[in-house]
Amino acid sequence: MTKRSRTVVCVVGARPNYMKAAPIVAALRDSAALTPMLVHTGQHYDPDMNEKFFAELGMPAPQSNLGVGSGSHAVQTAEVMIRFEPVLDAAQDPILLVVGDVNSTIACALVAAKKGIPVIHVEAGLRSRDRAMPEEINRVLTDQISDLLFTTERSAAANLTAEGIDAARIHFVGNVMIDTLVANLPRAISPAETLAAAGLPVVDRFAVSTLHRPSNVDDPSVLGCLLDCLSEIGRDLPVILPLHPRTRARIESCGLSAKLDGKTILPLGPQGYLAMLGLMKNATLVLTDSGGIQEETTALGIPCLTLRDNTERPATVAFGTNTLVGRDPARILACAREALAGGGKAGRIPEFWDGHAARRIVSVLETAFT
Secondary structure (H helix, E strand, C coil): CCCCCEEEEEEECCHHHHHHHHHHHHHHHCCCCEEEEEEECCCCCCHHHHHHHHHHHCCCCCCEECCCCCCCHHHHHHHHHHHHHHHHHHCCCEEEEEECCCHHHHHHHHHHHHCCCCEEEECCCCCCCCCCCHHHHHHHHHHHCCCEEEECCCHHHHHHHHCCCCHHHEEECCCHHHHHHHHHHHHCCCHHHHHHHCCCCCCCCCEEEECCCHHHHCCHHHHHHHHHHHHHHHCCCCEEEECCHHHHHHHHHCCCHHHCCCCCEEEECCCCHHHHHHHHHHCCEEEECCHHHHHHHHHHCCCEEECCCCCCCCHHHHCCCEEECCCCHHHHHHHHHHHHHHHCCCCCCCCCCCCCHHHHHHHHHHHHHC
16 A cells, blocks of 8 residues: 655745755655644735745746734734634645744744644754844744654754753754755855845955844844944945845844945845855855844855854854954954954865755655655
8 A cells, every 4th residue: 555645744934944955845845754844823924025935936836825024023923823823724635844943943843742743953053152132032832832843953953852852853954044045145146236226336355244133133232233343344345234124124223324434334135045156155254133134154264253142053063164243343443454364264164064954854754744
């Protein structure tokens, strides 16, 4: 008798999820025993950006889009749960696979766990030790209710076992985000094309920065100080600054728009994956508060200054090109000048960040569920 294929319900909610889910969905489509079903919660809901990312990553259109949109953490999490439950009820013999640490991750995991449906967490065990970050709460709780936990770096297993999770449920497979990077690097859009399309001067040598964490953009004094640092760096090397819509709104509401002068700081709108990949690949230096960019710059060998006091991705510091600089202007500028003088941190690519993590995940799932 032929075994019935089980449905792996893969949830994405925010743009960083797309890069993590894309290689898993592709690997599942090659499986004879497992069938992927892609669900988009609509947590990030810009239709143009969503369609662009899906097209660039070669992802199929989601079978379901919950259309949740924005809201407080409580409202967004609750809406995802309410809208996701009937989708999960309709799936054939489902397994739930969630990635990362956004509200959609914990919301869908809670729904599945309470129904007795197996929960798989990809990117498990990462810890910043900062409970002020909503993502940290999502990570810890999702791991506690997951049946299988896939880790990106070895230190994650120690975090999980310290929290009482059985080591038999933990599988070190590497980093699926790097699967996406490796697959798409030849298709990266040139910085010249990106800058020209935005009507900005085309520069051969530049830094790249991203800012979106509430701790960096909500306080006008902090945001202004960080922009001043970027302007100072920009005197020696223009800083390309793709702006999250919320960050741009904060800059405008805080009266800081004049700092985006188009000379020291080159502001861009939100960019697709291939454009961002081209910018990072060709940058002399990256300054960011993004977790994913810490990983991508390590894989690319580009010095990265993380504008936070902690990171849930310690492999990028221990092995990679990442340096934690916090928000202290003197430290930011000192580390930036060192990098610009050719002394930026040189690292190596962590173990299993080789482009094959998704295949390892699917192999474990086939063994566990078929």
